[in-house]
Ligand SMILES: Nc1nc2c(ncn2[C@@H]2O[C@H](COP(=O)(O)OP(=O)(O)OP(=O)(O)O)[C@@H](O)[C@H]2O)c(=O)[nH]1
């Protein structure tokens with residue numbers, strides 16, 4: 001869905017690890033070479049010092065400087081200086097002859113060690129992404145998100161979370177693309193709240209489980225209610241529909257037609273009557289008839305119409321729904337954020353269904369409304385037939401985005 005995302009990440013990771021990575025390797029190489037030079041110099045000095053120094057200085061140190069506990073048991077008898085002067089001379093000569101050779105091999109060993117660590121830093125391919133580097137490339141990523149209906153504040157949040165996850169961390173060059181992808185996936189999975197199992201909730205509740213559907217005009221409320229009813233029917237869950245859209249012409253007939261097709265009762269009043277009372281009667285009917293699920297349709301209303309939102313709040317108060325579901329269109333884009341926020345603030349929503357996912361090539365609306373409300377997306381409408389209602393699968397959705 002996010003079109004260029006996959007290619008962009010590949011390109012991004014490639015550029016960082018190849019072009020800029022080489023620069024850093026050269027820097028690392030130069031720094032390491034310089035450091036090696038310094039170390040060589042200091043080890044030469046240390047070598048000279050050692051050449052000039054006596055390995056043992058018994059004359060200077062004197063008997064008093066030797067701790068008794070340091071002396072081998074067999075030597076713990078009083079021995080005069082004169083007695084060990086001769087063998088000591090021989091010993092010192094041997095040591096002096098041996099030391100330059102020993103120093104040479106120690107030097108070589110150190111040099112080898114240094115070389116090895118330089119090669120490790122050049123060829124191990126570790127890479128640390130700097131903040132500047134991140135910002136160079138994250139602008140592209142932000143553009144992709146915005147172009148794909150992700151609201152600005154959500155895109156910014158995703159970018160800043162990604163920055164925390166990857167900037168300054170040591171990453172293997174070959175893993176760079178994978179690490180960025182994995183981090184993005186984790187962030188998006190967090191943005192999308194895990195859906196609750198509404199069918200199980202219905203099944204487990206003893207009294208009628210009431211769901212109130214709301215949203216702007218033409219979002220797909222009535223069609224989605226019909227799809228939902230079909231799903232419950234197939235699970236043998238008894239249900240009833242409430243035609244609480246008493247405003248739009250033909251809205252009651254539209255719902256009744258679905259009821260007929262599905263073999264589900266529809267409770268309705270006259271056009272222009274109080275929608276809250278339709279809702280009330282539907283819940284009452286369900287209680288009397290041992291019905292487990294009540295789905296209440298409402299009139300579409302603009303999120304900017306304060307009085308209509310107040311009316312919705314009244315329907316909620318009267319019907320006391322177990323869940324209020326906001327119906328949004330996948331294709332709406334940035335405006336969906338204002339819509340869902342207004343409905344949530346006015347009446348409080350519990351979950352979201354996004355219709356028309358079948359004609360949405362972008363996918364960002366789900367991220368936006370999910371992030372803004374912190375409420376789960378429960379289903380996606382994927383067509384105009386009853387079967388076209390899919391439980392929202394976060395992992396599948398993120399994969400479809402191109403991750
Ligand atoms: N392609 C597609 N079309 C859909 C989907 N859901 C609904 N529609 C269509 O969207 C149009 C509006 O659907 P309705 O269910 O009447 O929308 P509504 O929210 O009840 O509209 P109002 O009652 O006027 O507020 C209809 O033509 C539906 O067939 C979907 O998932 N995919």
Ligand SMILES: [Mg+2]
Nearest residue numbers: 221222245251
């Ligand atoms: Mg409708």
